[in-house]
Amino acid sequence: MNTLKDEIISAFGNAVLQPVGCAHPTCFHVPRDSFIEAARAMKTADARLVAEWATDESLFGRGFGIFACFAKDSEYLILKIEVPLDDPTFPTLTKKFVSAWRFERQIESLMGLVPVGHPDRRPWIKHEDWPEDAYPLRKEFDPSCSMPRVQGEYKFIRAEGEGVYEIPVGPVHAGIIEPGHFRFQAVGEDILNLEEKLGYVHKGIEKRFEALSWEEGSRLAGRVSGDTTVAHALAYCRAIEAMTGCNVPERGLWLRALMLERERIANHIGDIGAIANDASFAFLYYQFMRLKEGFLRINLNLLGHRFMMDRVVLGGVAVNINADGINEIYSELDRFEKEFERLVIIYDENPSLEDRVRDAGILKPETAKEIGVVGLVARASGQRLDCRIQSPFPPYDRIVTKMTVLNSGDVHARAWVRIEEIRDSMKLIREMLRTLPSGEVKTSFNTPAPDVSGFAVVEGWRGEIVYWVQSGPKGEINRCMVRDPSSVCWIAVEQAIHGNIVPDFPLCNKSFNQSYSGHDL
Amino acid sequence: MLRILHQIFRTGIVTEPLPVDIEAGIEIVGERLEETIRKRFHRSLNIRAVDAGSCNGCELEIHALNNPIYNCERFGIHFTASPRFADMLLVTGPVSRNMEIALKRTYEATPHPKLVVAVGDCGCNGGIFGKSYASLGGIGEVIPVNAFIPGCPPKPVDLLQGILRVIEI
Numbered sequence: 259m260n261t262l263k264d265e266i267i268s269a270f271g272n273a274v275l276q277p278v279g280c281a282h283p284t285c286f287h288v289p290r291d292s293f294i295e296a297a298r299a300m301k302t303a304d305a306r307l308v309a310e311w312a313t314d315e316s317l318f319g320r321g322f323g324i325f326a327c328f329a330k331d332s333e334y335l336i337l338k339i340e341v342p343l344d345d346p347t348f349p350t351l352t353k354k355f356v357s358a359w360r361f362e363r364q365i366e367s368l369m370g371l372v373p374v375g376h377p378d379r380r381p382w383i384k385h386e387d388w389p390e391d392a393y394p395l396r397k398e399f400d401p402s403c404s405m406p407r408v409q410g411e412y413k414f415i416r417a418e419g420e421g422v423y424e425i426p427v428g429p430v431h432a433g434i435i436e437p438g439h440f441r442f443q444a445v446g447e448d449i450l451n452l453e454e455k456l457g458y459v460h461k462g463i464e465k466r467f468e469a470l471s472w473e474e475g476s477r478l479a480g481r482v483s484g485d486t487t488v489a490h491a492l493a494y495c496r497a498i499e500a501m502t503g504c505n506v507p508e509r510g511l512w513l514r515a516l517m518l519e520r521e522r523i524a525n526h527i528g529d530i531g532a533i534a535n536d537a538s539f540a541f542l543y544y545q546f547m548r549l550k551e552g553f554l555r556i557n558l559n560l561l562g563h564r565f566m567m568d569r570v571v572l573g574g575v576a577v578n579i580n581a582d583g584i585n586e587i588y589s590e591l592d593r594f595e596k597e598f599e600r601l602v603i604i605y606d607e608n609p610s611l612e613d614r615v616r617d618a619g620i621l622k623p624e625t626a627k628e629i630g631v632v633g634l635v636a637r638a639s640g641q642r643l644d645c646r647i648q649s650p651f652p653p654y655d656r657i658v659t660k661m662t663v664l665n666s667g668d669v670h671a672r673a674w675v676r677i678e679e680i681r682d683s684m685k686l687i688r689e690m691l692r693t694l695p696s697g698e699v700k701t702s703f704n705t706p707a708p709d710v711s712g713f714a715v716v717e718g719w720r721g722e723i724v725y726w727v728q729s730g731p732k733g734e735i736n737r738c739m740v741r742d743p744s745s746v747c748w749i750a751v752e753q754a755i756h757g758n759i760v761p762d763f764p765l766c767n768k769s770f771n772q773s774y775s776g777h778d779l
Numbered sequence: 780m781l782r783i784l785h786q787i788f789r790t791g792i793v794t795e796p797l798p799v800d801i802e803a804g805i806e807i808v809g810e811r812l813e814e815t816i817r818k819r820f821h822r823s824l825n826i827r828a829v830d831a832g833s834c835n836g837c838e839l840e841i842h843a844l845n846n847p848i849y850n851c852e853r854f855g856i857h858f859t860a861s862p863r864f865a866d867m868l869l870v871t872g873p874v875s876r877n878m879e880i881a882l883k884r885t886y887e888a889t890p891h892p893k894l895v896v897a898v899g900d901c902g903c904n905g906g907i908f909g910k911s912y913a914s915l916g917g918i919g920e921v922i923p924v925n926a927f928i929p930g931c932p933p934k935p936v937d938l939l940q941g942i943l944r945v946i947e948i
Contacts (some may be wrong), residue, residue: 293864384878394912401911405876429881432860434828437878458877459832462913478907484836484932526840547846548793554843560893564934565836613817777836778877 260327262335264306283327283334283713290339290348291730297326297354300337303328306630309724309741310351310361311633312369314397317731318341318709324348325725325739326358327713328565332648334715335401336726341371350376357630357746367707368395383457383778394465395737401465402597416451417443420426424762429458433764440763447759452752459777472498473572475735479725480567482740485778488514488521489569489718490776495723496740497573501712502704508695510574511652516690517566517575519683520717522555526676526683527598529771533673534605535613538763544599549594556590557621574700576744584691592683602677615670616660618767620665621754631750633721633743638675639667645717657689667754669748669769695753708733720744720773794850797939820946821865823855827865827889831882831918832875833906836932837899839870843935851939862888867942868895872902873914874921886922897924898938898947900931 260268263284270292293616300307305328313323322341327334341348350373351358361375363382373379381388387407393399415423422445429437454749459709463482480487492514496583498504506514531546560583561569567595569577579587605611621631623640636643644661646654662678664671706712711728721743731735733740751770758766840868844851845858859865862885874882884894897918900906905916918924927943 273840285897399912403912405912429878430829430885434838434858435828436830436833436835436838437881447892458881459830459875460877461873461875461908462911462912463908466908466911466915475905481834481836481907484834484838487836496796510943528842541787544847545786545790547843548790548848551843552848558934567836567931567933600782600786604786607782742837773835778875 260303261472262303262333263269263298265299265303266296266337268334269296269447269775280435281763283336285336285338285711288337288339292601293324293326293337293339293349294351294354296337298352298478299718300328301354303330305335306627307355307357307361307502308334308630308722309726309739309745310365310741311726311733311741312341312356312371313661313728313737314369314395315736317398317736318595322346322369324371324532325726326351326364327726334649334713336713341622345375346370347372351372352376353757354675355630356628357749360745360749361633364420368779369393369519380412383460386412392461399465400658401462401469412455414441414454414455415443415451415747419445421445422450438774439758442760442763444760446484447761449758449763452755452763453491455746456748456774457774457778461775463779464738464740468737472703472735475573475738477568479740480570483742483744483773484565484567485525486521486718486720486723486742486776487565488517488570488618488682490740490742491714492518492567493714493718493725494715494727495570495725496716497570497712498706499703499712499715501706501727501729502708504573504703505701506574507701508652510699511699512690512694513575513579513699514570515653516687517561517569518716518718520553520557520561521566521689523680523683523687523717524550524557526680527553527769530605530676531675532768532771533615533669533765534610534611535587536768539608539611542601542611547599549597549601552594555648556586560586561683566630571700572617574698576700578699584694584753587687587691591687594606595684598680605673605677612670614762614765615769616666616674618762619754619769620668620760621750626667626750626752628702629746629749631721631743631747633650633717633747633749634719634746635676635743636721637661638671640665643722645715645772649715653690653693656693657686659686672769705733718743720771721747740776740779742770742773743776744774746778747772782849792895793847794853795848797890797936797943809866820936821855824855824867824942825857825859825865826869826942827859827862827885829862829870829882831870831872831878831902831921832914833871833899834900837871837902840932840935841871841898841937844938848936849939850947851942853918854939854943856939856942862886865889867924867945868893869898869923870902870918870924870946871894872918873896873916874903874918876915879915882918882921883926889936893944894907894925895922896926896928896942898928899933903927903929906931929937
């Protein structure tokens, strides 16, 4: 079978060339007017669009760059087109890839490059009351400016007809959750359409990176989405370590993976409990929350922070554990496992819960593939995707990670993938502790050279997290692209809700549990 | 059903007493809270949590207040779905530009007398996000704040102690 690299070379011959400073993954320059053709070759090769983003390279005396990252199995491939300053447009990929829809709206909103042929030119992340010519990711934009509010209107897609009505929800929601706006078109209780409007927690994170040092960047990455602090900081650090060729000591790698799995377990337990709660089964909610609290306390005692924030740093980790700590984790896991399995039986045997979670919020495998979703959402809808297996870094290249793939794509499937992953993560943690190498946990870190880029993917508990970092002419951060799984999976929530009833929305939404902060950046 | 009952009896009561050090990690600002406010709450406090731009870290810890171990309802603390019923707004930040209007509206929708508590380092001063085109900084930049609970994120115990101290139960 041909790799994506073979495909693109056979489609373009010698017209493609290797751009400067991009060692991994393979990155090709493509002429701007061949962008769609290249995307077609990728689509034909059955690749998914991982991310699409823009850079302002004016500090190098160049124009703008548009990057599209594709992936198939374990192979990642980046295509770059150059966009001149006097003609800031690029051809849209929306006709080939669904996920390009929001990536490109975001590029236009924040970088001011126009996707020609895009069917939906409404701003994304940028709200209607921003000045139209404010493009924060451009170098000329002063991040400390205060933008005036202007008059503007965001046109939602409206349904019309007898008995059709609209339900606006948010941005301030009823529960203790992040803000976002949902617009339902409904007839009776049946949902005709759901449209999301996000961007409420846009904090200018990508712009903020450009003002920080490399070291401070890992703190910021750890706060892109507070529930995924380990995975985000890890992806950031790995991208930069790839730029500098930094070799993290083995013990540091193992401890990173240990924390990644602990983060996965803690979030998954909380989610299963919350799913049960949204199906009015409060008993399981409180039981799982109790288990989660126990887990977080061990994090605090052994790793110094309940969510392990700022433990992953450039060059390694900022924490170490001793033999007593290892024994404590072993005995914690034994205790936890017994309790957890008892609760799983209760989840599995409860008919009223089953009635709610089965066949609700179905994301069909073909829709999941079309959108290009990642992580547990993808695995619950038949997609075999897991970076720990497909793009492993030590110790994942030495231990066997199990991939749980279900095909029903409903709330139950997303809950059950979580259950299986908790089981597997417990096994992985035991294996990591058993094989924990001795030695240092952190090495020194050298600042990247000017004009190089680094790329990393990490399987966080939600799924594949992607970082692409580019250094500027003085060796500073020129651009840090963050792609949380939520950037693609939010689109799937809109699709999965079709045909469900309004009261089931919280349950369906909870089963996805996508990040607002990670999406809005 | 038997399994559920069995599990309930096996678990027992896991709620922990709150540590007595209630001076820790909280800074009251502005005037002293009026007698009337204290009286009106009568050990029953309705809180509306508002995420004004947080990373979701603080939300996880606010969530934890409802778990059986911290069990905030034993102090009469209840999280309400609407600002209309709220005595207190527990606001996490930084305030993003895109949430500024919603936060002000939530504040206006909350009846008097009301308390505002800013949660987390970002809620106090913008934290690592600072002040920018998209982040307006701490909660105090947008609405009046009665107390700050710093931390990244503040632990559930810090939150509980902070809330209890604000209403001086």
